Amino acid sequence: MPAFNTSAGGVRPATISARGWGWRHAGRPRPAVSGLDLDIGPGERVLLLGPSGAGKSTLLHALAGVLGDSSAAGGSAAAPADGDDADETGTLLIDGAPPRARRGHAGLMQQDPETQVVLSRLGDDVAFGAENLSVPPADIWPRVAEALDDVGLGRLPLDHPTSALSGGQKQRLALAGILAMRPGLILLDEPTANLDPAGVLEVRDAVGRCLDKTGATLVVVEHRVSVWKDLVDRIVVLQPGSATDSAVLIDGPPDQVLAQARDMLTAAGVWVPGYVPATRARGTRSAGPETAVSPAGQLLLAAEDLAVSRERPRRAGLRGGFRPVPPEPVQSGITAQVRAGEALTITGPNGSGKSTFALTLAGLLAPVSGRVSATLPLSAGAGIDPYRWKAQQLIARIGTVFQEPEHQFVTGRVLDELMFGPRHLGRGEERVDELLERLRLTELVDANPYTLSGGEKRRLSVATVLAAHPRVLVLDEPTFGQDANTWAELASFLSELLDGGTAVVSVTHDAEFSEVLGGTRLSLHAPERRETARETARETGESGRGQPERLVPGKVEAP
Amino acid sequence: MRHELALRGNHALLTRANPLAKFAAVMLITIVLALSIDWVSASVALAFELTLLPLAGLTLGLLWQRGWPLILAAALGGWSTTILAPDSGNILVDARIWSISEGSLELGLGFMIRGLAIALPAVLLMSCTDPTDLADALAQKAKLPHRFVLGTLAAMRLVGLMAEEWQTIGMARRARGVGSHGNPLQRLRATLGQSFGLLVQAVRRASRLAVTMEARGFGSAKRTWARTSVFSGLDAWVFLGGLLIAGAAVASALVAGTWNMVFLAQQ
Numbered sequence: 001m002p003a004f005n006t007s008a009g010g011v012r013p014a015t016i017s018a019r020g021w022g023w024r025h026a027g028r029p030r031p032a033v034s035g036l037d038l039d040i041g042p043g044e045r046v047l048l049l050g051p052s053g054a055g056k057s058t059l060l061h062a063l064a065g066v067l068g069d070s071s072a073a074g075g076s077a078a079a080p081a082d083g084d085d086a087d088e089t090g091t092l093l094i095d096g097a098p099p100r101a102r103r104g105h106a107g108l109m110q111q112d113p114e115t116q117v118v119l120s121r122l123g124d125d126v127a128f129g130a131e132n133l134s135v136p137p138a139d140i141w142p143r144v145a146e147a148l149d150d151v152g153l154g155r156l157p158l159d160h161p162t163s164a165l166s167g168g169q170k171q172r173l174a175l176a177g178i179l180a181m182r183p184g185l186i187l188l189d190e191p192t193a194n195l196d197p198a199g200v201l202e203v204r205d206a207v208g209r210c211l212d213k214t215g216a217t218l219v220v221v222e223h224r225v226s227v228w229k230d231l232v233d234r235i236v237v238l239q240p241g242s243a244t245d246s247a248v249l250i251d252g253p254p255d256q257v258l259a260q261a262r263d264m265l266t267a268a269g270v271w272v273p274g275y276v277p278a279t280r281a282r283g284t285r286s287a288g289p290e291t292a293v294s295p296a297g298q299l300l301l302a303a304e305d306l307a308v309s310r311e312r313p314r315r316a317g318l319r320g321g322f323r324p325v326p327p328e329p330v331q332s333g334i335t336a337q338v339r340a341g342e343a344l345t346i347t348g349p350n351g352s353g354k355s356t357f358a359l360t361l362a363g364l365l366a367p368v369s370g371r372v373s374a375t376l377p378l379s380a381g382a383g384i385d386p387y388r389w390k391a392q393q394l395i396a397r398i399g400t401v402f403q404e405p406e407h408q409f410v411t412g413r414v415l416d417e418l419m420f421g422p423r424h425l426g427r428g429e430e431r432v433d434e435l436l437e438r439l440r441l442t443e444l445v446d447a448n449p450y451t452l453s454g455g456e457k458r459r460l461s462v463a464t465v466l467a468a469h470p471r472v473l474v475l476d477e478p479t480f481g482q483d484a485n486t487w488a489e490l491a492s493f494l495s496e497l498l499d500g501g502t503a504v505v506s507v508t509h510d511a512e513f514s515e516v517l518g519g520t521r522l523s524l525h526a527p528e529r530r531e532t533a534r535e536t537a538r539e540t541g542e543s544g545r546g547q548p549e550r551l552v553p554g555k556v557e558a559p
Numbered sequence: 560m561r562h563e564l565a566l567r568g569n570h571a572l573l574t575r576a577n578p579l580a581k582f583a584a585v586m587l588i589t590i591v592l593a594l595s596i597d598w599v600s601a602s603v604a605l606a607f608e609l610t611l612l613p614l615a616g617l618t619l620g621l622l623w624q625r626g627w628p629l630i631l632a633a634a635l636g637g638w639s640t641t642i643l644a645p646d647s648g649n650i651l652v653d654a655r656i657w658s659i660s661e662g663s664l665e666l667g668l669g670f671m672i673r674g675l676a677i678a679l680p681a682v683l684l685m686s687c688t689d690p691t692d693l694a695d696a697l698a699q700k701a702k703l704p705h706r707f708v709l710g711t712l713a714a715m716r717l718v719g720l721m722a723e724e725w726q727t728i729g730m731a732r733r734a735r736g737v738g739s740h741g742n743p744l745q746r747l748r749a750t751l752g753q754s755f756g757l758l759v760q761a762v763r764r765a766s767r768l769a770v771t772m773e774a775r776g777f778g779s780a781k782r783t784w785a786r787t788s789v790f791s792g793l794d795a796w797v798f799l800g801g802l803l804i805a806g807a808a809v810a811s812a813l814v815a816g817t818w819n820m821v822f823l824a825q826q
Contacts, residue, residue, distance in 0.1 A: 061770070064770075064774045065773075065774070066770050066773045066774050103773075103774075103776055103779075104775070104776035106774070107774065107775070108770070108771070108774035110767060110770065110771065112764075112767055114720055114764065115764055115767035115768040115771055116771055117716070118713050118716075118768070118771060118772055118775070119691055119712070119713070119716070120689075120690070120691060120716055121689075121691060124691055124785070124786070127785035127786075128772075128775055128777070129775035129776055130783075130785070131782050131783050131784060131785050132775055132776035132777045132778075132779060132782050133776045133782075134779075134781055134782055134783050135783060136783060137783050137784060137785055137787060140783070140785040141785060144785070163716075163719070174771075177775060178775070181775065181776065310726065359730060362734065364730040364733055364734060365730070390738055391733045391735075391736045391737060391738030392736050392738065394733065394734070394736070395734065395735065395736040399734065400730075400731075400734035401734075402727070402730075402731045402734065404727075404731075406756075406759065406760065406763075407727055407728050407731035407732075407756065407760070408731045408732070408734065408735050409756070410732060410735050410737055410752060410756075420735065420736065421735065421736050424736050425736070450759065464735065465734065465735070468736065
């Protein structure tokens, strides 16, 4: 093992060099990356763009030294397509050595904040990487303190439980863990895709500060260009692997690349700054997939003075006579109405109970207090309280699309997935073809839902819920992490549904999305007692500390 | 998470002892209690253990909150022993199918007290020990392989997440029309489906976590420890305490003539 970066202050910015590099994952017929020629100098900050399937994440994993072993490192490209082993071609070097030998010299942050945390106490988690690199124990704690300061978490005690951090804080903690290793290369794989707008800026700014301080090389993959544009000094656009073309499509300074390749990038679904994809306007009544089921504006569902929580009532102990004790609500005093053909958008910071409220409204969680009532046109004989409906009664009335599409997959084939609802209800099978067509899933009918791309999974999850023909559609962060093309399709499709008389309730931070849908906005505020909310407020120096104010339903102008 | 937060505010004496010393003391008591099935040794051990509650920062209320499944299991075990054991001595209750006699009551009580006396040290240990510190001690002092110990520790953190995920998947499936209603077979199928969904998510999370750990240099043969696990004078006392409780339990049972080794044939 070569000794590297063990000196206290020493970060040596890394140089990356790829020559004809390619990688085929085990069991895949085609390489994820092939013919990559790329040089990144020390201290350069590079944004990697490209359509899904261009191998961006594969490259980052390779640079981090965490790609599985290959059968023939540096061997020939003519590996059998049915071979089980992964296959590497060409060379990929960091400071002249293969990344595997340089492990710990590059730090990688991934998308899902929950899996970026390793240990349960803040300080221990930051120290983890340094320990693995055999940094002398006496040097580790100063590094931990410095790294936590650099990412703005320095005010929290070292034994602060990592489970009590928000998503943005978890990602900053991951950055601190990376910094404590003193890496010459920082790799970010869609680090902010799962975060709310405040969290995105938190992380982006922390990354910027740390780069300014250490001068480390940066490679970031992210399809929201505007977030990273001012922080990087080079954009590299990759294209899906092919035998003849180069893997790098365009390479240059951000402004030049964005000017040169704007059309190509927007066509590939990249969020280019200043570009909002064209969507169908509300109110242009067309022969959509929906025939009007309810007169527009008819009240379908109402929440009155609702208090919500994900936790179930606990049983009081022996002394309490085993009575149910209601859980502490995350949000209370919510009043809202859901009307046919109208959109309701729920916004608010993390921890304000947006999703919990939406799930309660959708009949999936029991209210802590207050009530959710369905009007007669919606309930149609099933009773007033959606939480008491049977699952089959529920899906024909209120459809809920979860943030993570995989949570809702119940079969092993796209077509079965779509037929599942109609088969159980005994009606509506004829609608499935139309949905397949409309959401561009026709080609995929025989595929396994778990193998689809992110955008395809999202479209499928919307289609499966709609196949049961609900009058109210509830969506939890439907646009999180989606590329511009899927975004536009989804927004247009929902706008069509709305004009057809379906009520659409969406939990979203996405202002452009709610603007397309129009309707009413409900803003929830962070309640005071939550530890996470309090810590965030203290840390960012906010004075308001998120008082549980009265909700302010305001009219959003319909376009 | 509740457990973690509770531990943070716990500054009782035993939280400062080395987890390995506490672990050894618990093992001593457990082994002795597993050897005999008399009620004297179990009662003596249980009495000692209850006096240790404040040292671990526990109250009876907290004990019930953390350990009620174990306490209920012990009570249930005692009850079934009482009604099913062969009768001896006066019959106290006779309900034809089952009966309670002085002998069976004694046996049942002994069983229950034994269950509690064995379960309590484990609850005590977990209440005053952070899992991370236990892992440090196991790897540094007991010299267990660090890859195994830290891998297990990281995986345990995911278990808490999986509980949340189970609830979410349950709701997500209800939103697809998969209810937990119907006959037992349908319910079983629904639960199996939900378990499969959870399994998929668990594998995904685990592999992402593995990448995170590997990218932070985990997996090499050598590493240093930011937290050095040390033994102190307190640990000698903790171990002696365990020895004392185990010894007192055996001695009192021998004196009372109730010591009854499980391996030896009963008279």
